[in-house]
Amino acid sequence: MAKINMERRAKIGRERRARTHAQIVEAGTMLLAQGPAKALTVEAVAEAAGLAKGTFYYHFQNIEELVSEVTGQLGRSFDDVLSPDRFEMSDPIARISFAFTQSLEKAISDTGWARLVVQSAQTRGEFARSVRDNLKTEIAEAIAQGHMTVRDPELAVDILVGIWLQVTRGILQRVAPPELSSQALEAALRAIGSARPKSPSP
Amino acid sequence: MAKINMERRAKIGRERRARTHAQIVEAGTMLLAQGPAKALTVEAVAEAAGLAKGTFYYHFQNIEELVSEVTGQLGRSFDDVLSPDRFEMSDPIARISFAFTQSLEKAISDTGWARLVVQSAQTRGEFARSVRDNLKTEIAEAIAQGHMTVRDPELAVDILVGIWLQVTRGILQRVAPPELSSQALEAALRAIGSARPKSPSP
DNA sequence: AGTCATTTCGACGATATAGTCAATATGAAA
DNA sequence: TTTCATATTGACTATATCGTCGAAATGACT
Structure with a gap:
């Protein structure tokens, strides 16, 4: 009676709905x-x-719900950019460096993505918080290992996020010079007091 | 004939108008x-x-005109915060340091001002540009004097502005720890490669 | 008290955007 | 081909905000 109807309903809707969504x-x-x-x-x-x-x-209650979904998707794309090898690295500074460089490179090669990131970082608390929290975990570890001059984790996060965001904004307004990501990374590491030689030993 | 009218007109309007404005x-x-x-x-x-x-x-054509005036006023208040002694300093790094610290202190003691600065930096190109241009002048000089590791002036500006803005945002969301301004400054100087001892000799 | 340039007021029409809903279209299964 | 759950449409109402304008208020000067 109802069984068939339910099955049909479920089956039919899916694809079409998902596509429009x-x-x-x-x-x-x-x-x-x-x-x-x-x-x-x-x-x-x-x-x-x-x-x-x-x-x-x-499909959506209102614009807010759409923006929220876009933000969520951006967050996931962010993880995609960063995750593949990151978890293999034991040193938190190495992980931070990897993430920092990767996201700058991504911004250079995909300005639409960069625009979205900048936009979201400014207006979507959820996104900003997520980025911050991830960073804070790494930084706490680095501080504990004595790998950083800066002792206040919040300040360290602000420094890294600040440089990263502003350099990303710069990418959107100027042409990125060749060595931008690595130079920005070196500056960021110096800032938190974790300067390292350029050559990462194997 | 018209003379009296014009004088009256000019005289009467001024004060009242200015006050409402x-x-x-x-x-x-x-x-x-x-x-x-x-x-x-x-x-x-x-x-x-x-x-x-x-x-x-x-009094105004539209909201945009008002916001523009508010922005202009903010820019001037910014100069007020920075200018008094700054021009006496010969070293560009000293001037940058002074401005950096002063504006962070101001942000700590006047969160309304800080909110406005953050807001304007994000949405008002004129404001952002003005801050940038001032900084760039100093930085060009510092680079010329060999006082900085970072060689790209644009990147240097991004680093300083990035840290400054993000720390200011932090001030609005957390309680500022005691040594915040000086620690942020030290980090910023390290970032651009101009670390200096804490005690500024007289 | 009267004059008059200037300023202030708030009702008004115009426009933009949000959100609703009854009617219609779609297409897989019978 | 017909059925029917689901999806789509666009006209409609409600609301918010803009920008205008004639009328009224203000207050310095005579």
């Missing part, structure tokens, strides 16, 4: 990477996705 | 220091200033 997220991501978040309107998203406004509301 | 700017400043710039509405400003909406439009 993804379309909207994609459109929202694109628009967010372009202008300021305040200018993100339901109509603009719907039009960019080639859908009617009502369809948007069938 | 200032009221509006003050209200706008307060609101900007509170929430995001997108939420700044003409009605909100008018109400906060205790005036009718029409009065706002008698």
Whole structure:
């Protein structure tokens, strides 16, 4: 009786629904990477996705819910950029360095992503917090191992995040010089008092 | 004929007009220091200033013009914080250090000001550019004198501005530990490769 | 007290955006 | 081909904010 109906319902909806949902997220991501978040309107998203406004509301409660999902997706993409080899490294400074460089390189090669990161870091507490928390874990370890001059973990995080974010902004406004990522990394390591020789011994 | 009218006109208007204008700017400043710039509405400003909406439009073309003036005023207050003794210093690094510390101290003692600075740095190109340009002048000199490891002036500016801005943000979200400004300064100097002993000789 | 340039007021029309909903379309399964 | 759960549409209402304008208030000067 009801059984068949439920099965049908579940089966039919999935793919179509998921596709449209993804379309909207994609459109929202694109628009967010372009202008300021305040200018993100339901109509603009719907039009960019080639859908009617009502369809948007069938998939999301409101713009906030969409932005939240975009932010979440960005966070995951962030992890993708950083994770592959990172967990193999035993030294927390090495992990930080890897993440720092990787995300700058990604920003250079994908300015849309960079724009989104900068945008989100400014306006989405969740995103900023997540980045901060990850960093803080590494830094606490580094401090404990006596690998850093800076003793206040919060300050250390501010320094690293500050340099990273501002250099990323710079990438969006100027052409990135060849050695940018490595030079920025060296400066960041000096700042927290973890300067190391350039050649990482094997 | 017209002479008397013109004189009257000029004389009468001044004070009253200036006072109301200032009221509006003050209200706008307060609101900007509170929430995001997108939420700044003409009605909100008018109400906060205790005036009718029409009065706002008698003094400003639109919100943008108000925000622009607030930004300009902030820029001037910024100079006030920095200027008094700065020009007496011959060493560019000393000048940078002075400005860096002063503005962090100001942020600690006046969080409204800090909020405004952070806000403006993010959304007002003019403000960000002005800060950048001032810094770049000093940095170019420091590089020329061989006082810095970092050679790319743009990168040096990004590093200093990045740390400064992020530490300022930190001040707004956490309680500033006692030695914050000086520790942040030391980190910043290390970052650009201009570490100096703590005691500035006379 | 009267004059008049200037300033202030708030109602008003215009516009933009949010969110709703009844009607319609879609397409897999029977 | 028909059925029907699900998805899509766009017109509609509600609301927020903008910017305008004629009328009223202000207050320095006569």
